Amino acid sequence: xxxxxxxxxxxxxxxxxxxxxxxxxxxxxxxxxxxxxxxxxxxxxxxxxxxxxxxxxxxxxxxxxxxxxxxxxxxxxxxxxxxxxxxxxxxxxxxxxxxxxxxxxxxxxxxxxxxxxxxxxxxxxxxxxxxxxxxxxxxxxxxxxxxxxxxxxxxxxxxxxxxxxxxxxxxxxxxxxxxxxxxxxxxxxxxxxxxxxxxxxxxxxxxxxxxxxxxxxxxxxxx
Amino acid sequence: xxxxxxxxxxxxxxxxxxxxxxxxxxxxxxxxxxxxxxxxxxxxxxxxxxxxxxxxxxxxxxxxxxxxxxxxxxxxxxxxxxxxxxxxxxxxxxxxxxxxxxxxxxxxxxxxxxxxxxxxxxxxxxxxxxxxxxxxxxxxxxxxxxxxxxxxxxxxxxxxxxxxxxxxxxxxxxxxxxxxxxxxxxxxxxxxxxxxxxxxxxxxxxxxxxxxxxxxxxxxxxxxxxxxxxxxxxxxxxxxxxxxxxxxxxxxxxxxxxxxxxxxxxxxxxxxxxxxxxxxxxxxxxxxxxxxxxxxxxxxxxxxxxxxxxxxxxxxxxxxxxxxxxxxxxxxxxxxxxxxxxxxxxxxxxxxxxxxxxxxxxxxxxxxxxxxxxxxx
Ligand SMILES: Nc1ncnc2c1ncn2[C@@H]1O[C@H](COP(=O)(O)OP(=O)(O)OP(=O)(O)O)[C@@H](O)[C@H]1O
Ligand SMILES: [Mg+2]
Numbered sequence: 329x330x331x332x333x334x335x336x337x338x339x340x341x342x343x344x345x346x347x348x349x350x351x352x353x354x355x356x357x358x359x360x361x362x363x364x365x366x367x368x369x370x371x372x373x374x375x376x377x378x379x380x381x382x383x384x385x386x387x388x389x390x391x392x393x394x395x396x397x398x399x400x401x402x403x404x405x406x407x408x409x410x411x412x413x414x415x416x417x418x419x420x421x422x423x424x425x426x427x428x429x430x431x432x433x434x435x436x437x438x439x440x441x442x443x444x445x446x447x448x449x450x451x452x453x454x455x456x457x458x459x460x461x462x463x464x465x466x467x468x469x470x471x472x473x474x475x476x477x478x479x480x481x482x483x484x485x486x487x488x489x490x491x492x493x494x495x496x497x498x499x500x501x502x503x504x505x506x507x508x509x510x511x512x513x514x515x516x517x518x519x520x521x522x523x524x525x526x527x528x529x530x531x532x533x534x535x536x537x538x539x540x541x542x543x544x545x546x547x548x549x550x551x
Numbered sequence: 552x553x554x555x556x557x558x559x560x561x562x563x564x565x566x567x568x569x570x571x572x573x574x575x576x577x578x579x580x581x582x583x584x585x586x587x588x589x590x591x592x593x594x595x596x597x598x599x600x601x602x603x604x605x606x607x608x609x610x611x612x613x614x615x616x617x618x619x620x621x622x623x624x625x626x627x628x629x630x631x632x633x634x635x636x637x638x639x640x641x642x643x644x645x646x647x648x649x650x651x652x653x654x655x656x657x658x659x660x661x662x663x664x665x666x667x668x669x670x671x672x673x674x675x676x677x678x679x680x681x682x683x684x685x686x687x688x689x690x691x692x693x694x695x696x697x698x699x700x701x702x703x704x705x706x707x708x709x710x711x712x713x714x715x716x717x718x719x720x721x722x723x724x725x726x727x728x729x730x731x732x733x734x735x736x737x738x739x740x741x742x743x744x745x746x747x748x749x750x751x752x753x754x755x756x757x758x759x760x761x762x763x764x765x766x767x768x769x770x771x772x773x774x775x776x777x778x779x780x781x782x783x784x785x786x787x788x789x790x791x792x793x794x795x796x797x798x799x800x801x802x803x804x805x806x807x808x809x810x811x812x813x814x815x816x817x818x819x820x821x822x823x824x825x826x827x828x829x830x831x832x833x834x835x836x837x838x839x840x841x842x843x844x845x846x847x848x849x850x851x852x853x854x855x856x857x858x859x860x861x862x863x864x865x866x867x868x869x870x871x872x873x874x875x876x877x878x879x880x881x882x883x884x885x886x887x888x889x890x891x892x893x894x895x896x897x898x899x900x901x902x903x904x905x906x907x908x909x910x911x912x913x914x915x916x917x918x919x920x921x922x923x924x925x926x927x928x
Contacts, residue, residue: 378787397928401788412781416565425561428554429789429796470785 329353330375330478330510335384337370344370345381348551350529352510354477357500359525360514361541366532368514369409372480375512376406388478402431405476407484411467418454419443419466423473432474443469447495461488465496472503479503481513485520493517497524522546555791555799563807573770574811577762578818584758585823596624597675600633600645607653609690616686623679637668644669644676646683656687657694693719755823757900759815761871764842764896767808768863771846775856787927794924801916805843812839831902837909838899844912845895851919870896 330352337345344367352358360368373379375386377397386393391400413422423439434442440451448465450458455466468484479500485493501524503509515521518540521528527547530537534550541548563570601617603610618625626633626642633645645668655664665683669676697718777783786793812835819825849866853859874896891897895908 376787378784404788406784406788408781408784410781412783412785414562414782417561421561425558426785426789428558429786429791431788431790474788 329389331387332375333385333387335374335381335386337367337374337379337381345374345531348384350549350551352478352512354508354510355504356510356527357504357525358510358512359521359528360512360531361516361518361521361528361537362531362534363536366534368531369482371531372406372482372512372514375478376404376480377401378406402474403477405471405474405479407468407471407479407481409482411463413455413463413466413470415456416454418452419448419458420451422455422466422470426470427473430474434473439473442472446499447492461492464488465492468496475507477509479509479511479513481511483514483516485515485517493520500524552799552802555796556803559800559803570770573766574808576766577759578811578815580762581755581759581815582818582822585755593624597643597679598626598641599623599675599679600626600628600636600642602628602630602633602645602647604630604648604650605652609653609656610648613648613683613686613690617679617682623675634668637670640670640672644673644679646679656691657698660691755819755825757874759819760838760896760899761867761874763812763838764870765863765867767842767846768849768866769860770804770808771843771850772856772859774847774850775853775859778851779854792924793927794920797920797923801843801847804847805840808843809836809839812836834899834902834904837905841895841905841909841912844916845908848912848915848919870894874900 332348332350335345335348336343348371360371362368370379374381377393377400388400388403391403393400414425417425420436420440423443424436427434427439443449443451443466446465446469448462448469450462455463458466464484464487468481471479471481481500485496488496497520500511500513504511518537522541522544525546527549528537528541529549529551530541531551538548538550599617601614603614614625614627617623623643626636628636628645630647633642633647636642637645647666647668649664649666652664665687667676667680697715700718701715786796789796791799813832816825816827816832816835820827849862850859853862873890873894895905898905898908
């Protein structure tokens with residue numbers, strides 16, 4: 329379980345996140361919505377231990393972010409908004425590269441399987457030659473190598489065709505429901521949010537998205 | 552370590568060509584530079600003809616000592632041929648050693664034993680004439696002395712007299728000893744004698760040091776590239792700390808480049824006739840570590856690769872000049888000990904272990920890595 333207690337984040341005097349409190353339970357998929365610059369990426373970076381809040385506390389499975397940072401990281405998978413893969417390597421080599429550095433070791437078959445589950449079958453192609461959607465899939469697959477319990481995805485499906493979106497969505501749902509992972513992800517696609525998420529957080533007390541989503545019967549929380 | 556090696560090999564494989572170019576540049580560049588410099592030196596030697604009317608030991612000795620002086624490119628020719636080529640200006644000047652040269656010298660005569668020809672275009676004539684005259688003088692002087700001593704023995708009937716050969720040998724040895732003393736003195740006062748053969752051999756490693764500096768700086772650009780890649784955000788979620796990850800990558804780079812340093816040792820032994828002692832391998836290793844540490848520390852200060860390349864080139868030119876490797880500046884700028892002190896290449900070029908700059912490099916790289924580690928904690 330992820331527990332967020334009254335966190336605040338500001339850059340210089342510019343307050344981005346103001347006193348956020350929420351919890352996420354295993355098996356839950358949380359959608360994070362808000363306008364550009366609302367602070368979605370900032371919140372994900374705090375949850376991913378990449379950045380630190382000015383105030384407030386974070387715990388994951390009772391591990392404090394402050395005291396057990398290293399241990400917390402083993403449970404976290406973070407998919408950054410920018411695609412973080414080696415362009416010059418092939419899909420296979422990218423998977424091997426990060427497997428060698430990963431908290432968990434996996435066989436080459438397991439790595440291949442991970443890609444196939446998302447319909448990424450271009451195993452030996454250099455990443456340079458892949459489409460944007462394929463790269464996004466690989467971006468997620470690499471993050472899953474160490475089987476993280478808390479998966480944080482920053483606009484993972486931007487610029488992807490509908491079919492690939494559905495494939496990725498289905499896979500994320502499977503991870504949450506069958507393996508009890510927690511998933512938090514951001515998107516500007518309300519249909520996708522609607523279809524995939526159990527709950528939605530509207531960041532920055534934004535009522536615009538709240539109204540849209542409430543009409544479709546979602547559990548929407550302003551944070 | 553094996554894991555890191557595996558991941559690096561994946562990346563190195565993809566840019567193997569550009570890496571090989573940089574890794575081989577110091578070796579190939581030095582060999583090309585030295586061989587072409589030698590060729591130019593050969594070419595720029597003045598062609599001089601010599602005609603031997605007699606093939607005596609003394610005549611040959613004269614020829615050998617002119618060749619050994621390395622001032623001229625000496626052609627031994629027939630009389631007609633020599634004069635023909637002189638007319639065509641293919642020879643700067645021609646010297647003819649007449650029949651009876653040895654006898655004349657040994658009997659102390661110095662007149663009309665050599666004649667010489669030149670054209671209005673000869674410019675090496677005077678210095679060469681001086682050289683030959685002084686060589687002949689040396690020989691005749693030595694012969695005179697020997698004859699004189701032998702005559703003394705005969706007159707006073709000494710037992711077991713020295714032979715003529717023993718006396719001249721003795722006097723030559725004395726001359727060599729004195730010359731050696733001269734050279735040693737000149738060397739320690741900071742001016743290197745031009746005919747010191749070891750000057751050439753230091754130049755090879757000097758050129759290599761400059762090219763190595765350049766190639767190491769350019770091989771260290773990965774630290775900027777990776778810093779700017781989104782991939783680096785993933786390093787927060789690996790089993791190693793950033794400090795240990797980066798220090799292992801750096802060690803792999805040092806080992807890889809050092810492998811090519813050893814290749815340079817082998818190549819220079821084969822192509823440049825360099826002989827290298829085992830201790831010199833450690834001198835190279837200390838130099839290599841320093842180059843890598845400084846390059847990576849400098850690269851780490853930059854965000855943009857192009858400005859890093861620019862600064863790298865300036866650093867290389869600056870150090871090449873103050874090291875006096877490419878342009879011998881010792882004549883123009885006095886060799887300040889301060890300049891040598893701050894020059895990271897100085898220790899290596901003078902054949903010593905790099906110690907101070909190595910420590911500076913290690914400290915700065917450690918600080919840079921610790922900063923990375925703390926900002927990630
Ligand atoms: N390192 C930083 N230094 C200063 N300001 C920052 C920094 N990172 C983000 N910000 C500011 O914080 C605010 C929130 O940025 P953030 O990237 O979290 O928004 P977002 O909700 O992810 O937007 P988008 O939908 O465009 O991705 C922005 O105004 C941004 O300018
Ligand atoms: Mg964002």
